[in-house]
Amino acid sequence: MTTVYERRAAPAVAPPARRSPAGVVLALLWAGAAAVIALWWTDTGSVVGTAGWLTGAGRIAGLLCGYACAVLVGLMARVPLLERRVGSDRVARWHAMAGRYTVCLLLAHVGLILAGYAAQDGASLWHETVTVVLDYPEMLKATAGTVILLAVGVTSARAVRRRTSHEFWYYVHLLTYAAVFLSFGHQLALGNDFNGNTAATAAWYALYLGVAALVLRFRILAPVRLNLRHRLRVESVHREAPGVYSVVVHGRRLDELGARAGQFFRWRFLGEGMGWTSTPYSLSAPPRRDRMRITVKALGDHSTAVALLRPGTRVWAEGPYGSLTGDRQSSPKSLLVAAGVGITPMRALFETLPGEVTLLYRARTAEDLALGGELEALARWRGAKVLYALNGPDGRRPNLSAPALRSAVPDLAGHDVYICGPHGFARDLYEELRAAGVPDRRIHHESFEL
Numbered sequence: 193m194t195t196v197y198e199r200r201a202a203p204a205v206a207p208p209a210r211r212s213p214a215g216v217v218l219a220l221l222w223a224g225a226a227a228v229i230a231l232w233w234t235d236t237g238s239v240v241g242t243a244g245w246l247t248g249a250g251r252i253a254g255l256l257c258g259y260a261c262a263v264l265v266g267l268m269a270r271v272p273l274l275e276r277r278v279g280s281d282r283v284a285r286w287h288a289m290a291g292r293y294t295v296c297l298l299l300a301h302v303g304l305i306l307a308g309y310a311a312q313d314g315a316s317l318w319h320e321t322v323t324v325v326l327d328y329p330e331m332l333k334a335t336a337g338t339v340i341l342l343a344v345g346v347t348s349a350r351a352v353r354r355r356t357s358h359e360f361w362y363y364v365h366l367l368t369y370a371a372v373f374l375s376f377g378h379q380l381a382l383g384n385d386f387n388g389n390t391a392a393t394a395a396w397y398a399l400y401l402g403v404a405a406l407v408l409r410f411r412i413l414a415p416v417r418l419n420l421r422h423r424l425r426v427e428s429v430h431r432e433a434p435g436v437y438s439v440v441v442h443g444r445r446l447d448e449l450g451a452r453a454g455q456f457f458r459w460r461f462l463g464e465g466m467g468w469t470s471t472p473y474s475l476s477a478p479p480r481r482d483r484m485r486i487t488v489k490a491l492g493d494h495s496t497a498v499a500l501l502r503p504g505t506r507v508w509a510e511g512p513y514g515s516l517t518g519d520r521q522s523s524p525k526s527l528l529v530a531a532g533v534g535i536t537p538m539r540a541l542f543e544t545l546p547g548e549v550t551l552l553y554r555a556r557t558a559e560d561l562a563l564g565g566e567l568e569a570l571a572r573w574r575g576a577k578v579l580y581a582l583n584g585p586d587g588r589r590p591n592l593s594a595p596a597l598r599s600a601v602p603d604l605a606g607h608d609v610y611i612c613g614p615h616g617f618a619r620d621l622y623e624e625l626r627a628a629g630v631p632d633r634r635i636h637h638e639s640f641e642l
Contacts, residue, residue: 246308337374457511531613
């Protein structure tokens with residue numbers, strides 16, 4: 193087992209919980225969509241005939257698609273307010289939903305506009321398509337952007353993602369920037385709602401330039417500054433359990449990063465053929481002035497190669513991200529529930545979370561318990577409790593039903609509950625916790641499954 197870092201006394205009283213701004217952010221996003229529809233409404237007179245209805249619907253779909261493209265990129269700009277206050281997993285779900293909306297609106301826009309133009313000109317749909325693509329300004333670039341966006345949508349479908357590598361999906365996904373850039377010109381060149389409307393045109397430029405500024409600031413400049421300033425390198429690698437390894441990363445003035453227990457970074461190890469992949473791993477110990485630690489389970493090519501890292505390997509990191517921190521705590525009592533490698537952020541929280549803390553660790557066998565020695569030492573140090581939920585000798589799963597949880601953790605309904613584990617485990621446990629009387633606002637979970 194890795195030696196426990198020097199421990200600092202945790203506060204005895206939980207600070208007031210910070211409210212998530214998720215509701216405000218969603219309200220602003222929907223308000224933006226309403227403003228886009230209002231733009232069409234104020235710029236449109238009477239709608240007459242089939243061609244008018246088709247083109248009108250196509251214009252609405254196009255405006256909303258253009259707006260959704262900006263939202264799509266903005267949500268993944270890794271803005272700290274969203275990543276640390278709303279939560280990376282929730283923002284990723286919003287991004288995935290926005291992606292589905294964008295593809296649907298794009299298909300609706302293309303189909304409705306072409307059908308409306310064809311009805312207006314009395315031409316075939318194929319003839320109208322060729323004419324629009326070849327003769328209309330900015331349409332060749334827009335067509336290329338459309339093809340790219342559809343390719344991104346297809347590769348993001350769950351059935352396709354299961355059959356492709358993360359690296360392939362990631363680099364195809366990056367083409368979204370090119371698609372948005374190629375499509376922007378035709379929105380202003382052919383958008384009737386912008387022709388002669390200086391205020392609308394300025395607002396559209398402001399929207400896209402603002403999103404571009406966020407991407408430049410937080411996805412490019414911030415990581416470059418972090419890595420030039422802190423100069424991260426692998427210090428050591430330690431085996432914790434079968435297929436589970438801890439990596440200690442050394443750097444300069446790491447306390448200035450503002451990382452918190454429960455958060456994660458995106459790590460790129462510039463060696464051992466791992467430099468092409470950036471993967472999120474949680475901190476498995478509270479960050480210190482000159483080092484951080486992650487604990488990784490071998491689940492794929494990248495995580496398996498972590499065990500082969502050599503001391504001195506350069507590290508490129510981005511973060512910190514995530515909102516599974518003490519800021520969510522609203523009760524002086526907390527229950528931490530970890531399954532498998534989900535123990536990593538829970539171990540860090542177990543050391544630092546104030547008040548009365550209980551840790552429930554789910555694993556198949558005792559051999560699979562990673563960081564067990566550290567957990568026991570921490571429990572003795574702070575007078576906390578560690579419970580283990582292991583499979584029986586016959587392989588039977590432990591009972592984690594609502595009655596069993598209430599029996600193991602007195603006053604369960606008065607606890608904040610932090611969960612980290614596979615999606616199915618977290619979903620089932622959430623239902624049992626709700627049945628046990630734990631309020632929804634006190635159940636905290638963050639998943640990296642996009």
